[in-house]
Amino acid sequence: MQQSAYCRLNVRELTPYGEANGAQGRFFALRLERPAWTGWNPGQFLMLRPASFGLEIPWARPFGICDMTENCLTCFFQVLGRGTQRMARLKPGDEVSVWGPLGKGFALEPDTPTLLLAGGMGIVPFVGYVKNHPKPENVTVLFGHREPLNCYPADSIGERAQWESAQERAPEDRDRFLSRVRERMGECAGKNGLALACGPLPFLQTVRRFSQEIGARAQLSLENRMACGVGACLGCVAQRAGGASVCACREGPVFWADQIVV
Amino acid sequence: MDISVTLRGQTRDLVLKNPVLTASGTFGNGLEFTPYGDLASLGGIVVKGLSLEPRPGNPCPRIVETVAGMLNAVGLQNDGVEVFCREKLPALPWREVAVIVNIYAASVDEFARLAARLDGEEGVAALEVNVSCPNVAHGGALFGQDPLQAAAVTRAVREAAPRKHVMVKLSPNVTDITSIARAVEDAGADSVSCINTVLGMAVDLPARRPALANVVGGLSGPAIKPVALRCVWQVARAVKIPVIGVGGIVCARDALEFILAGARAVQVGTGSFIRPDCAFSLAAELPAACEQFGVTSLDELRGSLRLD
Numbered sequence: 269m270q271q272s273a274y275c276r277l278n279v280r281e282l283t284p285y286g287e288a289n290g291a292q293g294r295f296f297a298l299r300l301e302r303p304a305w306t307g308w309n310p311g312q313f314l315m316l317r318p319a320s321f322g323l324e325i326p327w328a329r330p331f332g333i334c335d336m337t338e339n340c341l342t343c344f345f346q347v348l349g350r351g352t353q354r355m356a357r358l359k360p361g362d363e364v365s366v367w368g369p370l371g372k373g374f375a376l377e378p379d380t381p382t383l384l385l386a387g388g389m390g391i392v393p394f395v396g397y398v399k400n401h402p403k404p405e406n407v408t409v410l411f412g413h414r415e416p417l418n419c420y421p422a423d424s425i426g427e428r429a430q431w432e433s434a435q436e437r438a439p440e441d442r443d444r445f446l447s448r449v450r451e452r453m454g455e456c457a458g459k460n461g462l463a464l465a466c467g468p469l470p471f472l473q474t475v476r477r478f479s480q481e482i483g484a485r486a487q488l489s490l491e492n493r494m495a496c497g498v499g500a501c502l503g504c505v506a507q508r509a510g511g512a513s514v515c516a517c518r519e520g521p522v523f524w525a526d527q528i529v530v
Numbered sequence: 531m532d533i534s535v536t537l538r539g540q541t542r543d544l545v546l547k548n549p550v551l552t553a554s555g556t557f558g559n560g561l562e563f564t565p566y567g568d569l570a571s572l573g574g575i576v577v578k579g580l581s582l583e584p585r586p587g588n589p590c591p592r593i594v595e596t597v598a599g600m601l602n603a604v605g606l607q608n609d610g611v612e613v614f615c616r617e618k619l620p621a622l623p624w625r626e627v628a629v630i631v632n633i634y635a636a637s638v639d640e641f642a643r644l645a646a647r648l649d650g651e652e653g654v655a656a657l658e659v660n661v662s663c664p665n666v667a668h669g670g671a672l673f674g675q676d677p678l679q680a681a682a683v684t685r686a687v688r689e690a691a692p693r694k695h696v697m698v699k700l701s702p703n704v705t706d707i708t709s710i711a712r713a714v715e716d717a718g719a720d721s722v723s724c725i726n727t728v729l730g731m732a733v734d735l736p737a738r739r740p741a742l743a744n745v746v747g748g749l750s751g752p753a754i755k756p757v758a759l760r761c762v763w764q765v766a767r768a769v770k771i772p773v774i775g776v777g778g779i780v781c782a783r784d785a786l787e788f789i790l791a792g793a794r795a796v797q798v799g800t801g802s803f804i805r806p807d808c809a810f811s812l813a814a815e816l817p818a819a820c821e822q823f824g825v826t827s828l829d830e831l832r833g834s835l836r837l838d
Contacts, residue, residue: 273565274807317805323752323780326804327595367566367806495593495600495803498565500558500578502604503593513586513607518562 274367276319277301279358280340286419293347293356295419297334300341303366308333310397311373311466311489311522315497316343318355319363325351327495330517332393332466333369334421341366344392344421370497371521374464374487378402383456384409384429385449385475387467391420393489394466404428410452412436412445412471450478457484464522465489472530479525486525492516506530531817533828535573535795537695537772539720541688544656544695546573546628546795549828550785550813553776553799554579554632554658554699555604556750557809559618563802567810573795574628577614579660581634582644584610594732594741599751599778600800601730603744606634606660611647624653630697633687634660642686649691657694659687659719662701662726674701674726677713688718697774700724700765702754707761708768715769723774723797724761728754751800752778759791766792766833780804782812782819792833 277300285295298316310333317328329351331343347356358364374397384394384407391411401407407429413420414436425431434445453463453475465475466489479486492504497517504516507529514520520528537544551574557563560575569575587607594601608614614631622629631654635641641659648654661683662674673679680698688696698714700707702725711722727748732741740746758777766773775788776797785796801808825831 274805323598323804325595326598326600326751326800328804365805493591493593495595496806498558498806499562500556501593501602501803502555502587502607503590503602505587505590505592505607 274365275303276363277303277341277366279360279362279364281360282356282358285421286416289416289418291415291419295344295346295415296356297342297344297421298355298358300364300366302336302339302341305336305369308336308369309373309376310400311393312369312371313497313521314343314366314368314370317365318358319365320354320357321351325354327351328365328367328497329355330494330497332489333396334392335396335399344389346389367497371517372519374489374522375462376401377462378406380406381456381459381461382407383452383461383463385463385465385467386411387471388413388415389420390465390467390471390489391422391425392466395421395424397464398425398429401429408432408452410449412442412449412467446474449475450482453478453484453486454482457482461485462487469530476525476530487522488525488528488530489522490516490520490528490530492521531820531827533816533820535828537721537774537794539695540718540771541692542656542695542720544628544720548573548813548816549789549795550809550816551630551774551795551797552576552802552809553797554660555602556799556802559614560622560629561618563806566806570623570626572627572809572813574630574655575622576630576632576658576797577618578608579606579632579634580608580611580614580644581606582611582640582647584608584613589743591741591743592747594747596730596732596749597753599749599753600803601732601742601747601749602727603742603747605744611644615647615651619651619653622653624655628655629653630656630658632658632660632699638682638686641683642690645687645690645694649693654694656697657687657691658697658699658723659683660699660726662699662703674710675704677709680710681713681717684714684717684719695720697721697723699726700761701726702757702761703729708764711765711769715771719771721772721774721794722765722769723776724765725754725758725777728757750777752780754778755784759788762788762793763791763835779812780808782815783823785812785816786819786823786825786831789828789831790833790835794832
């Protein structure tokens with residue numbers, strides 16, 4: 269029998285981010301033992317469930333894979349609900365269940381000018397994307413965020429790819445950022461480039477609209493609520509442009525913008 | 531230790547290599563779970579509810595996590611019986627594991643047509659009749675809440691699918707579950723599975739909105755285990771046909787508790803979301819759990835609850 273895609277891993281390290289800027293206890297990099305995966309693609313995700321959830325918190329939580337090295341799997345989370353609150357108390361040696369890698373990741377075209385559009389926590393899968401890109405000189409990252417920059421695992425990206433970030437402190441900052449997104453998407457489309465987006469739903473909706481207006485090739489990573497991650501609970505369904513229902517966990521979470529309704 | 535089970539029906543028996551089945555709606559068509567275990571190691575696979583025609587299901591949000599459980603109002607989204615028979619069933623290892631098809635229809639006549647269509651499929655071992663879905667506007671729950679309606683559906687399926695074991699899934703959302711159980715037994719059911727989800731609701735206080743687009747949904751998971759155990763206990767004493775326990779079962783000990791209360795087999799539902807290998811590991815761990823609790827055979831354990 270093949271090896272199960274389900275495994276139990278020990279926590280190596282839980283590293284808080286953004287503490288210098290008053291974000292104590294809200295942003296964390298979670299480093300786990302490396303699972304016995306044969307490979308993964310940036311944009312794919314995993315289901316993660318600490319043993320400490322017991323039966324009280326039944327669902328695992330989906331997280332985009334941030335990075336995987338020879339001995340370490342990294343994901344990144346922001347504390348938002350009761351699951352991530354409990355995850356914020358993980359200690360080295362604690363056990364977590366993991367299944368993955370799941371779904372379909374981002375398109376990778378080494379020689380194509382590629383624009384990565386990230387909103388907030390949407391930066392996470394792009395850490396691995398930039399790191400694993402064979403020609404990072406073709407990659408440009410545009411990152412909009414509300415919290416201070418050091419709350420996010422963005423430090424390694426600028427070392428390899430062109431990098432531009434903007435913090436939203438007021439509503440007009442967002443308008444300025446989105447204008448910049450449109451401008452960059454236009455340049456990208458002019459070079460027959462590829463735009464990849466990950467972030468909150470309104471951000472994805474805007475990127476999709478821009479891609480239609482400009483005629484830019486774009487992919488969007490959806491973040492729908494899900495219980496299982498494998499296509500059984502039918503909680504994460506999205507609508508194809510033609511109307512058919514698809515599970516974001518199996519057919520996505522990354523979709524071509526012109527093929528999905530957001 | 532031999533943990534094989536025969537569900538002795540009034541018309542058709544169902545032989546299982548072990549008493550561990552998956553619960554409908556929590557295990558897809560089975561194929562979704564092949565990365566997590568060997569389907570042939572299970573007693574049976576109950577596939578996602580099928581209807582005669584494809585159904586789009588309810589709008590999202592359709593699922594919400596609750597304490598020790600979850601609510602769902604998926605609304606029986608499925609591709610319809612033809613797609614299942616043409617594309618899914620041939621890919622399942624049905625010669626090695628019992629494939630049980632959960633069926634849903636909006637009328638007695640439609641139930642009969644669906645059952646007749648599946649009666650001709652060699653790969654289908656049994657039909658599980660869904661008379662208790664709480665999440666669709668027309669049907670489901672109504673059939674399961676009225677003994678006469680439940681009997682009419684059971685009789686229609688029984689007659690339309692003479693070659694199949696007919697299992698009827700009972701709703702806990704009734705005043706007296708034993709009256710429904712007796713009615714479907716009298717109408718020819720080979721076994722009953724209990725329970726379907728418990729009707730529930732969650733709200734988002736800050737938004738002042740229901741947590742589910744459908745407002746209400748079916749509660750499942752460890753939170754409903756005591757309700758399910760009570761229903762199995764009551765039904766097992768009320769009918770002679772086998773009872774399949776379902777509701778919050780996540781480990782071998784849970785399964786043995788249901789068998790102690792009178793079940794012949796069990797279904798793992800929301801447990802498959804807690805960990806995708808839940809049913810596989812439960813089946814693998816059952817012999818050791820029997821030894822741990824001094825169970826010499828499942829027959830010996832079944833219904834041996836001491837009341838003195």
